[in-house]
Amino acid sequence: MTLSLHPLTRALRASLFGLSLAVAAVPVMAEQGAASQQQSWDIPAGPLADALDRFARQAGVSLSYAAEEVAGKQSPGVQALSDTAEALRMLLGGTGMQVEQLSPKAFLLNVPGDAQGALNLGAISVVGAGLGGVTEGSGSYTTGAVSIGKTPQSLRRTPQSVTVLTEQRMKDQNLTNLKQMLQQTPGVVVDQTDSERVTYYSRGYQIDALQFDGSTINVDWRSGNFIQPDVATLDHVEVLRGASGMLRGSGNPSGVVNMVRKRPTREFQGSASYTLGSWDANRYVADVSGPLTESGNIRGRVIAVHDDKDFFQDTRMERKNVFYTVLAADLSDSTTVTGGLEYSEIDATGAWGGLVPDFDGSPLRFSRSTFLGANWARWDRTNTHAFAELDHAFDNGWSL
Structure with missing residues (x-):
């Protein structure tokens, strides 16, 4: 059996379908109309931040921007009949800022970048120094190169x-x-x-x-x-x-x-220190270094140490003196000769070997302060070290 629709029924269905399409399209049309609706604007010229605040309240929109990009800039104001987006562009005239509409009620303001969209940043200076073979004054707990081998290596x-x-x-x-x-x-x-x-x-x-x-x-x-x-x-x-x-x-x-x-420094520096410790320990250190000529091609350094201390053992003492001097001279831009002398002396009371054991081999129960050596026994000695070296840097990066 074949069913047929009455012509009146077909007409009603077509009308209802067209009405539903029209209703569905109303929100979109209304939303687009809100963004392009024209109105009269009257915002005077003045600080850009104040003008934007007044515009946002009058238009009922949200404006997003970085405060540092707005600070100190002046707005020409806007007196015209136009839509919201166009009025905002006129308000920003001459400020170098651009408008990006995120939604009918939200706008993003920023400073335009280059053709690739990257921001134009000012010049940035990066100043640093890598670790070399000297740790003095670096505050570092490592070094850039070790000199144990035949040539310095990282x-x-x-x-x-x-x-x-x-x-x-x-x-x-x-x-x-x-x-x-x-x-x-x-x-x-x-x-x-x-x-x-x-x-x-x-x-x-x-x-x-x-x-x-x-x-x-x-x-x-x-x-x-x-x-x-x-x-x-x-x-x-x-x-x-x-x-x-x-x-x-x-x-x-x-x-x-x-x-x-330690080697001579190209800049003058000097230091002195005193350390006090247990058992009458006194330590004095003086260190002076710097250029000996106006050009700095000849440099010198002198270090003196006096270390005076007793021990927890009776009659034990040690007196140490150290004198160290070093000179460096630049024969050319790539050649340096260095020479130095270190003298050390110690006057001390000491004992050869350890404590004697008991008959059964166990340690004797002496007081911690017991010293079995004679109070007249001495172990005085001196050491002298002299050194010289020649450094030359070749153009290809090698050094000798």
Whole structure:
């Protein structure tokens, strides 16, 4: 059976369908009309911030902008019959700002960027300095290059475990000699044989490789004649653990201790310090450095130390004096010659070997302050180190 619609029914359905389309389109048309509706504007010229505030209240819209982009700018005002967006553009005339309509009632104001949309920023100066081989005055706990090997290398390019004790760390921990520094180094064992002799171990072997500025010196740690270097003369200390044949030639698998001396500075500087500690410990340090000529091509440095202290043991005492001087001269823009002298002396009472044991081998129960050495026993000694070096920088970046 075939059903047919009455012509009147078809006409009613078509009318209802057209009415629904018209109703659905009303909100869109009304919203678009609100944005383009014209009205009369009368906002006088004046500060841009005040003009925008008045415009927003009069138009009932939301304006978003950065306060620093508006501050100090003047608006020409607007007296016209126009829609909201056009009136806002006239209000911003001559200010260099642009309008972006986010919605019929919201606008974004900003300073236009370049053709790619990036903001035009003012010139930015970045000033910095990378870490070099000197740690003095850097406040750093590392160094840009270590001089243990044949040539200075960064820590990243050194194929061994390396600990650097910088000037800043020495100050923070109040370290005064090499023994104290190695006691703070991971992987190093400090063996105090008696009052004056000390031996260092790493990786199970004795460390017998001692360097100043990358150059090995012959010294017997166990003899007691070697005076532990004073930190006042050192810029930093580098401790390499493990075999170092790849870097410095033959040696044992224990490690290397490299001490980097302080050098003259191109600017004048001077310092003096006094430290007071337990058991009548008194330490005086004076350090003066700077140019010796007007051009600064000749520079010098002098460091003097007096360290005077007693110990928790009866009759024990130590008096140490250190004098260090170094000169540097620029023979050319790429060549520098450096020479220096370090003199150290210690007057001390000490004992050879440790305490004698009881008959059964157990330690004797002496008081902590007991000292079995004679009060007239002395262990006085002096050390003198002289050095000279020539540095030349080639045009291809190599140095000698």
